[in-house]
Amino acid sequence: MDAIVINGLTKTYGGLTVVDSLNLAVRKGEIFGLLGPNGAGKTTTLMMLSTLLKPSAGSAAVNGFDVVREPGKVRSSIGMVFQDPSSDEVLSGYENLKLHALMYDVPSDRIDRKIDDVLDLVELKDRKNDVVKKYSGGMRRRLELARGLLHEPEVLFLDEPTLGLDPQTREHIWEYIEDLARKLGMTVIVTTHYMEEADKLCDRVAIIDEGKIVALDAPEALKKSLGGDRVLISGRSLKLDDLAKLPYVTKVEPLDGGRARLTIADAGRNLQELLRVTGELDLVEVHPSDLNDVFLHFTGRQIREEAGGVMEQLRVMTQARQNDRH
Amino acid sequence: MNLRKTAKGIYALWYREFKVFTRERSRIVSSIFLPLFWYFVFGGSVGTIASIGVNYQYFIFPGFLAMTIIFNAMFNGAYVVWDKKIDFLKEVLITPLPRTTIFMGKVAGGLTDSVLQAGLLLLIGLVLGIPFTPASFLLTVVMLVALAVGLVSLGLIIGSMMESPEGFGLVSSFAVYPLFLLSGALYPLDKLPAWMKILTHADPATYAVDGLRSIIVGISSLSFAANFGIVIAFDVVLIMLGAYAFKRMKL
Numbered sequence: 001m002d003a004i005v006i007n008g009l010t011k012t013y014g015g016l017t018v019v020d021s022l023n024l025a026v027r028k029g030e031i032f033g034l035l036g037p038n039g040a041g042k043t044t045t046l047m048m049l050s051t052l053l054k055p056s057a058g059s060a061a062v063n064g065f066d067v068v069r070e071p072g073k074v075r076s077s078i079g080m081v082f083q084d085p086s087s088d089e090v091l092s093g094y095e096n097l098k099l100h101a102l103m104y105d106v107p108s109d110r111i112d113r114k115i116d117d118v119l120d121l122v123e124l125k126d127r128k129n130d131v132v133k134k135y136s137g138g139m140r141r142r143l144e145l146a147r148g149l150l151h152e153p154e155v156l157f158l159d160e161p162t163l164g165l166d167p168q169t170r171e172h173i174w175e176y177i178e179d180l181a182r183k184l185g186m187t188v189i190v191t192t193h194y195m196e197e198a199d200k201l202c203d204r205v206a207i208i209d210e211g212k213i214v215a216l217d218a219p220e221a222l223k224k225s226l227g228g229d230r231v232l233i234s235g236r237s238l239k240l241d242d243l244a245k246l247p248y249v250t251k252v253e254p255l256d257g258g259r260a261r262l263t264i265a266d267a268g269r270n271l272q273e274l275l276r277v278t279g280e281l282d283l284v285e286v287h288p289s290d291l292n293d294v295f296l297h298f299t300g301r302q303i304r305e306e307a308g309g310v311m312e313q314l315r316v317m318t319q320a321r322q323n324d325r326h
Numbered sequence: 327m328n329l330r331k332t333a334k335g336i337y338a339l340w341y342r343e344f345k346v347f348t349r350e351r352s353r354i355v356s357s358i359f360l361p362l363f364w365y366f367v368f369g370g371s372v373g374t375i376a377s378i379g380v381n382y383q384y385f386i387f388p389g390f391l392a393m394t395i396i397f398n399a400m401f402n403g404a405y406v407v408w409d410k411k412i413d414f415l416k417e418v419l420i421t422p423l424p425r426t427t428i429f430m431g432k433v434a435g436g437l438t439d440s441v442l443q444a445g446l447l448l449l450i451g452l453v454l455g456i457p458f459t460p461a462s463f464l465l466t467v468v469m470l471v472a473l474a475v476g477l478v479s480l481g482l483i484i485g486s487m488m489e490s491p492e493g494f495g496l497v498s499s500f501a502v503y504p505l506f507l508l509s510g511a512l513y514p515l516d517k518l519p520a521w522m523k524i525l526t527h528a529d530p531a532t533y534a535v536d537g538l539r540s541i542i543v544g545i546s547s548l549s550f551a552a553n554f555g556i557v558i559a560f561d562v563v564l565i566m567l568g569a570y571a572f573k574r575m576k577l
Contacts, residue, residue: 050420052577076422086413090346102338103421105331147417 001064003028003155003187004049008058011044011211018044020211021058026189031181033202034191035291037301041211042191043083046157049189050080063154076104079153081144083160089133093124093143096132097150104151118146122176138169145176149184156181158190162197170194174201195291207295214298222294227251229267230293231274234259234283246277259283335427336434339418343405343435347442357398357443361390362450368512378514380543387456388466388538389511392531394444395470396505399477400498402436403485407494416577429482429572433565436478437471444470462541465550472557473534477505479564486568486575509535516547530560 004026011019019041026032034042047053049060051071059066065073087096094115101111119125122142132140141161148156158177162170178201181188192198198205199219207215207222215222227250240260244252248270251263264270267286275281296302347354365386373382409415418428448466452458458466481498488494508522509531515523526532537553540546546553 047577052416052420072422072424075420078420080416080420082413082416084413086417088342088346088414090349091342095342095345099338099342100417100421102334102341103418103423105334105422 001028002026003030004060004062004189006049006058006060009045009048009055009060010057011041011048011053012056018211019048019055022211022213024206024213024216026187028187029181029185030203031178031188031190031201033198033205034189034208035193035195035198035205035295036191036208037193040208042208043159045208046080046159046189046191049074050078050157051075077153078155078157079148079151080157081141081148081159081161083163085140085144087132087140087144087147089135090131092129092131093119093135094128096143097147100147100150106151114150118150121149121180122146138165138172141165141169141173142176145173149180152184153186155187155189158188160191160193162192162194170197177201195295199291205291207291207298209295209299209301215294219291222291223289226263226289226293226297228263228265229289230287231262231264231267231271232259232283232285232287233262233278233281235278235281238278243274243277246274249274332424332427332430335421335423336431338423339428339431340434340438343402343432344438346405347435347439354443354446357394358446358450360397361394361447364393365390372512378545380545383454384456384543385539385545386512387451387454388535388542389509391444391447391451391466391470391538392473392509392511392535393506394447395440395474395534396477396502396509396531398440398443399436399474400481400484400502400505402432402439402478403481403483403488403498404491404494406432406482406485407488407491410489410577411491419577425572425575426569429569432482433475433478433568436481437474440474440478441467441471444474456542458542465541466538469534469537469550469554469557472554472561473530476530476557476561476564479561479568483564483568483571486571505529505531508532511535530557533557533560 002025004024006022006024009019009022010017022045034045036042044053048055049062049067051067051074054068059068061067062074063077065077067074091099097115097118098111101114106114115128116125119128122145124139124142124146127135127139132143135143145161161177162173165173174197177188177190180186190202202219204216204218205222206213217225228248234257236258238258238260240252240254243249243262248265249262250265253261255261264274267288271286275284292302365383369383369386378385406415409418445467480501484497484501485494488497504525508526508529510526511531515526515532518526533548533553533556536546536548537550537557540548540550540553
């Protein structure tokens with residue numbers, strides 16, 4: 001059975017179509033990535049799947065429940081880790097989790113044990129009585145991850161779970177997610193614009209651009225579909241026409257300064273052979289294709305992490321100031 | 327959604343509001359200080375020229391109890407706006423709890439918070455020698471609870487519609503000052519011009535103050551029971567509007 005089935009899901013604001021006739025099925029137990037730049041419609045999609053936003057058209061079912069007709073049942077069966085901090089920083093970690101457990105009707109005699117269990121998972125047990133204000137960004141994110149797991153949801157949504165965290169913490173968070181998902185057999189839907197992370201973690205990814213899915217497959221398959229890895233070469237007497245005739249060379253792009261960029265299927269195996277044909281070269285650079293290339297291929301644009309990064313930083317800072325209320 | 331789940335949901339939200347309340351000591355102090363300040367300044371100055379037949383400070387004490395409720399109950403709506411600013415509101419709205427339960431939980435929290443603060447003032451009133459009997463003390467608490475239910479709801483309604491804390495501050499002060507000044511907290515309403523008198527009838531605090539006066543200083547236009555009934559009627563309407571506002575609330 002599929003955990004999530006989406007049919008023609010659409011969201012428009014005024015004349016602006018943010019999510020455009022999305023069709024998608026996510027299998028049970030899968031770690032599924034929604035990739036795309038900021039504003040591609042990832043978060044809006046999650047908001048509709050979690051019943052916080054009403055679709056303008058189309059339908060979606062989560063765990064077999066329709067998001068419009070059975071929102072209560074959908075909400076009982078899902079967990080969500082939001083993009084922005086969503087815990088009360090005046091309360092302790094324990095108190096935030098207790099509040100959550102009460103709202104999800106976790107049986108009272110099991111609340112404290114469950115809280116200890118999830119805090120163990122994210123290694124926050126020794127800080128459970130500290131108010132969240134004293135937590136670092138990474139700890140807060142881990143707390144919210146623990147909170148999302150507390151009521152044992154069948155589907156867990158993670159909206160940019162590593163945004164604004166340092167690389168080390170990011171890696172830790174991904175490890176937790178992967179570990180938990182495999183251990184508990186949960187379906188995980190994660191949005192991110194960190195392509196390398198999605199590559200490592202996700203069973204399948206959908207690349208979303210301007211509200212539409214432009215590619216959908218396992219990361220490996222998507223990379224393979226590009227026709228190979230890119231190899232940058234430079235030499236005094238390159239015979240590009242000859243190179244283009246080689247069976248494993250799928251693309252040849254001449255560059256200035258006697259350089260050329262080749263696309264080569266399975267560069268790891270065919271590079272030796274290629275070098276024999278070209279003779280002596282001044283330079284050889286192999287770039288194994290990654291999801292950024294996939295994104296570039298399907299959208300014609302680079303996913304701009306840097307620009308996004310700065311804007312996100314600003315947003316996180318503004319948010320932090322607004323939170324500073326007590 | 328059965329009753330047990332609803333009760334647990336209300337308790338959950340109350341638990342959070344109450345924890346936050348107990349950690350905001352500066353707010354508790356300032357919310358008590360303001361009415362006391364008015365009480366002494368107003369009671370001491372205007373009291374010397376007012377001729378209403380009873381001790382002026384006794385006369386205005388119910389007004390300051392109502393004031394504490396008005397200011398603190400309405401202020402609770404600001405939390406809704408803050409919860410929107412961080413994603414805490416989403417965390418609450420994404421739970422299986424119906425919006426009505428969430429609203430009731432917020433009312434329970436705000437009610438506790440504002441009645442506890444008015445309760446502190448009430449205890450100070452005992453020390454100041456306000457002539458309470460055990461029965462009138464108890465009825466005072468009952469009336470304050472009734473007033474708080476409606477005004478917390480009103481604050482939450484405004485909060486549910488506002489996007490920014492500044493917007494909430496602006497709109498709520500438009501409500502808070504008329505609610506206070508038109509309630510007859512500071513002066514007898516029968517001396518007001520007719521057009522203004524009409525407005526005072528639309529203010530639930532008017533009936534709370536009148537009802538409290540009937541049992542504390544023995545002068546009022548309506549009986550305690552009649553006043554109490556009207557305040558409850560306001561509560562019913564405001565709770566229904568509040569539940570509706572929460573259902574419609576967008577993120």
